[in-house]
Amino acid sequence: xxxxxxxxxxxxxxxxxxxxxxxxxxxxxxxxxxxxxxxxxxxxxxxxxxxxxxxxxxxxxxxxxxxxxxxxxxxxxxxxxxxxxxxxxxxxxxxxxxxxxxxxxxxxxxxxxxxxxxxxxxxxxxxxxxxxxxxxxxxxxxxxxxxxxxxxxxxxxxxxxxxxxxxxxxxxxxxxxxxxxxxxxxxxxxxxxxxxxxxxxxxxxxxxxxxxxxxx
Numbered sequence: 001x002x003x004x005x006x007x008x009x010x011x012x013x014x015x016x017x018x019x020x021x022x023x024x025x026x027x028x029x030x031x032x033x034x035x036x037x038x039x040x041x042x043x044x045x046x047x048x049x050x051x052x053x054x055x056x057x058x059x060x061x062x063x064x065x066x067x068x069x070x071x072x073x074x075x076x077x078x079x080x081x082x083x084x085x086x087x088x089x090x091x092x093x094x095x096x097x098x099x100x101x102x103x104x105x106x107x108x109x110x111x112x113x114x115x116x117x118x119x120x121x122x123x124x125x126x127x128x129x130x131x132x133x134x135x136x137x138x139x140x141x142x143x144x145x146x147x148x149x150x151x152x153x154x155x156x157x158x159x160x161x162x163x164x165x166x167x168x169x170x171x172x173x174x175x176x177x178x179x180x181x182x183x184x185x186x187x188x189x190x191x192x193x194x195x196x197x198x199x200x201x202x203x204x205x206x207x208x209x210x211x212x213x214x215x216x
Contacts, residue, residue: 070195083131084111094189102196
């Protein structure tokens with residue numbers, strides 16, 4: 001994948017590289033099944049290269065905002081990470097990173113499901129990280145769900161691709177390609193988990209009780 005060695009147990013750069021590799025694999029699969037034309041491959045590669053440069057240019061901003069948000073989240077032992085569509089798996093991955101690097105009980109929740117059982121825990125500043133859905137049909141549900149959480153006293157953080165959202169905003173990169181949206185979403189969340197771990201003075205690279213399969 002070209003990620004280089006990753007010694008830390010919480011996988012970050014290899015996760016991003018996996019998403020990138022799968023995007024390219026999907027494009028080639030589409031080429032061989034006849035659903036993608038031959039021009040789409042170099043177009044995707046060029047788009048990924050430009051995307052990587054944009055992400056690199058904003059990394060310091062991501063890091064600064066992650067540090068600011070981490071200061072507010074570090075006192076909590078539990079939170080939700082919520083999204084839907086292509087970003088829902090990123091909510092699951094972000095929750096995993098918060099468990100591993102920050103020792104926070106974080107639960108990845110599908111946007112529509114938050115309004116059922118999980119909503120009962122929300123009060124008195126309970127933190128919820130929303131990854132704003134990329135898909136337009138989900139925006140109405142996103143707006144309704146966030147407003148309901150705010151009415152119950154939630155502290156909201158929104159990872160947003162278009163600069164719009166609720167609560168504390170962390171803006172990623174506004175992309176038109178749905179395949180790239182998860183890559184942009186996960187990086188600030190990885191940094192938040194890392195920064196909380198730093199504040200707590202935790203062994204981030206080697207969380208207690210965990211080991212990489214390739215080293216054991």
